[in-house]
Amino acid sequence: MVFHLFIPIITPMIGGALAVLFNQQRLVARAIALISVLINLGYGLWLMSVVPATGPLVAQASGWFAPFGISLVVDGMSALMVMLAALLMLTTIIYSFYSIDEQREDHFYYPLLLLLLLGVSGAFLTGDLFNLYVWFEVLLVASFGLITLGGSRDQLEGGLKYVVLNLLGSTAFLAGCGLVYGFAGTLNMAHIAERMATLANPGLQTVLAGILLFAFGSKAAIVPLFFWLPSSYHTPPVAVTAIFSGLMTKVGVYALYRTFGLLFQNELATYGPWILLLAGLTMVIGVLGAVAQMNVRRILSFHIISQIGYSVMGLGLASAAGLAAGLVFTAHVMIVKMALFFIGGAAEQIYGTGDLKKMGGLARREPLLALFWFLGILSLAGIPPLSGFIGKLILLQVGVSQQAYLITAVAAGTSILTFFSMLKIWNEVFWKKSYDDVNRLPRVPFGLLAPGAALVILSVALGLLAGPLVDYNAIAGQQAFDRNVYITAVCGADGCEAVYRAALK
């Protein structure tokens, strides 16, 4: 029983409430946001240092023991995600200091960011299926606020599609949740996993897994459920797009890993090839969708979809090694994708538009910005020694070792297409000659350059010193794929069913 597991949930909750109270004093609200995120980041790092050795940590809400109460469970995957969420939120808040207008700040911008962090952290921590649904709704409502805050026509139109399609996904999740309860008679994930393993009713299990695959697939934006993403992600301010790209779809990926790694592991044999097919289609269609676009953030939005394909491929490989490789890749892409959004957004701010045709010549004017962009796209494409190389290499190695040659080939081919697509932005924004005199453009403020640069440097560091990350994720993948470890941590060595029976007597 470790009650400090509530810290990453309570901190943004209290921080958000305080930030609402002190909304008029802008500096105080900013400071509160910064401090809350730093607490979460520090706690996440501490969790990552502890969890590989101790195994999953568990806290029971209100002291109701599992499987009756709501459990909070942190294993390697959760700890990594909690830490990354706080880290990415930190860079977003710093970027927001320099880019968000006063009107948005007056209308509760920082409380909404903290609310988003609250929902995301809760989703990563919970060990209860219905509780996961509630956290999804918390982070969704915060994201609805963030994407429509400002109320321009584009934001409202994009926001409407985003809201409606995400609500449909949530409704499917809720239906799946209810059906799982009807089938398993419990909502505690460890207990569900146990009953799914022992109750023999393969047909129904397949249906339940399919419903949840649809629900989380629509959150993660896999093909063919991705249409809300490119039509809405380029409309809000850059900072909001960036944090969405880093967190929103990845919560869907995490939920897929958790559902299929823990609850429906038996179904992975059935669904594995189909998930691989979806992953391959997601990679290819995402990257091809970017070809026609001529706007920085819209191109990057399609690349989010393409990269999700790699994360889902890790799941489709249906092994602990596959999950571990998928986690390494997901960690890498969360960092690099946000860096690219930050840097592309800084360029957008300089020109006042994201239209590639109206940009150009930035490499001469802002060499540092260009340098970090180029390192970022090299990392995204997977050029050694950057983190993208490590992420893709491990994924491809697992693919080859499990004889999944087709998806491995598609993944490798998509990397080349990704690089070409990114070179388009490089050519148009940084390399080609500008029609206007570049010397008249405003300089990029340090605050817009620093967050992206820091994330790119982190990506380089993760590429050069990949050992700890890979080792950590190997353990995290094993923990995520080993149901007994999770069940023992939550309910004790005898399992949840024994506790349940004993309590009934």
Place this chain on the structure above:
Amino acid sequence: MIILLAIAIGALFGGATYLVLRRSVVKLILGLILLSHGVNLLIFTMGDGVRRGAPPLIDASGQPPAGVADPLVQALILTAIVISFGFTAFVLALAYRSNQAAGSDDLDDLSTTDRL
């Protein structure tokens, strides 16, 4: 009982699908509301009271007490109702504002963010 509920749920899902596929934003929202009601009923049928005729509760003698329904599905539905109520209010406000901004209720006119 369960047959009646199954028919009602089917009708709600069918109506919701039809409405969600319409071009009008208002009908789309009505479809979402119907869908949430359908799912709530679906969860209701998952309670032990409806499916097995007995709640997951037992008294000291090990028998299910009379006249008690499964409280868990009701708690789930209550949560879901509150959430969908909040979201419906938000979507209505959003639809109103987007109607003001775009001057149209037709989803085909709301495609500026998808155009190249």
